[in-house]
Amino acid sequence: MTTSIQNCSRDMECREFPMSQRNFRQLQKVAYDLTGINLSDQKRNMIYGRLSRRMRALQLDDFDQYCALLTQNDSQEIGEFINAITTNLTAFFRENHHFEYLRDHIFPELIRLKQRERRIRIWSAGCSTGEEPYSLAMVVKSIPALRFWDVKILATDLDSAVVEKAKTGEYSADRCADIPPQYRKFMEWDAHSECGVVCDAVRELVTFKQLNLLQPWPMKGPMDVIFCRNVVIYFDMQTQVKLFARYTNILDTSGYLIIGHSENLHEISERFESLGRTIYRRAR
Numbered sequence: 688m689t690t691s692i693q694n695c696s697r698d699m700e701c702r703e704f705p706m707s708q709r710n711f712r713q714l715q716k717v718a719y720d721l722t723g724i725n726l727s728d729q730k731r732n733m734i735y736g737r738l739s740r741r742m743r744a745l746q747l748d749d750f751d752q753y754c755a756l757l758t759q760n761d762s763q764e765i766g767e768f769i770n771a772i773t774t775n776l777t778a779f780f781r782e783n784h785h786f787e788y789l790r791d792h793i794f795p796e797l798i799r800l801k802q803r804e805r806r807i808r809i810w811s812a813g814c815s816t817g818e819e820p821y822s823l824a825m826v827v828k829s830i831p832a833l834r835f836w837d838v839k840i841l842a843t844d845l846d847s848a849v850v851e852k853a854k855t856g857e858y859s860a861d862r863c864a865d866i867p868p869q870y871r872k873f874m875e876w877d878a879h880s881e882c883g884v885v886c887d888a889v890r891e892l893v894t895f896k897q898l899n900l901l902q903p904w905p906m907k908g909p910m911d912v913i914f915c916r917n918v919v920i921y922f923d924m925q926t927q928v929k930l931f932a933r934y935t936n937i938l939d940t941s942g943y944l945i946i947g948h949s950e951n952l953h954e955i956s957e958r959f960e961s962l963g964r965t966i967y968r969r970a971r
């Protein structure tokens with residue numbers, strides 16, 4: 688009896704929606720095949736919590752039914768599943784040294800190198816709710832020498848819900864608190880709530896699209912700068928190797944790649960030279 692209760696709670700088979708070990712393995716496989724995201728066994732409780740909302744919405748009784756929907760390729764539910772498993776943590780000017788490096792080193796160099804075409808392309812790959820590409824756009828707008836340049840920022844994410852949120856450009860007071868004083872002029876402020884909306888001049892620089900990084904990319908490049916921060920931590924090595932090889936191909940010969948603080952290219956790619964603090968340049 689005691690053993691069966693222990694097994695029961697361990698296997699999550701006695702909760703509101705029974706989820707067997709086999710169900711969780713199926714969910715791990717679907718997640719990996721579709722997105723490259725590795726759902727570790729430690730994430731089981733978190734995934735259960737997130738998908739329970741879907742189970743209630745769909746009025747399903749157990750995860751056998753849910754897994755059946757996914758394996759029948761129900762495209763609507765596959766989209767919801769993807770949105771439920773992604774981790775979207777982000778912030779304005781997160782890892783601010785990257786934005787300072789962009790302002791102090793990358794843009795001055797691109798301004799020198801690209802005098803003729805006066806065109807700069809930046810990609811925020813895995814942009815979540817938009818704070819990262821809008822921070823990039825604010826840096827662009829703050830540089831007088833770029834005033835008449837053709838600068839565009841492409842911002843993409845797998846999760847359709849975060850892309851829609853990003854397009855609104857609206858952020859709560861606590862999210863806006865991360866914007867450094869010199870960039871606060873690029874928001875329109877609600878005097879009472881201190882919520883902010885990104886101003887039109889900044890928004891115009893950014894185009895949001897839903898895109899799975901593991902699938903074919905519609906754009907050809909070349910990109911001058913790619914921000915892909917805190918995205919590949921969820922990918923295994925093999926997936927990272929392929930992705931970074933594709934980044935080298937779409938980057939301009941003098942292009943830059945910026946990754947997250949807990950990521951590195953060791954044994955992943957030799958086609959980048961490190962400039963320190965997870966800033967890389969395509970090797971020449």
Ligand SMILES: C[S@@+](CC[C@H](N)C(=O)[O-])C[C@H]1O[C@@H](n2cnc3c(N)ncnc32)[C@H](O)[C@@H]1O
Binds near residue numbers: 774778819843921
């Ligand atoms: C933790 S957020 C990072 C956001 C931002 N880059 C930052 O550092 O603040 C990771 C984002 O990567 C996205 N993502 C995960 N797998 C992806 C894939 N295969 N293709 C595109 N985006 C993906 C997630 O949806 C999520 O919004």
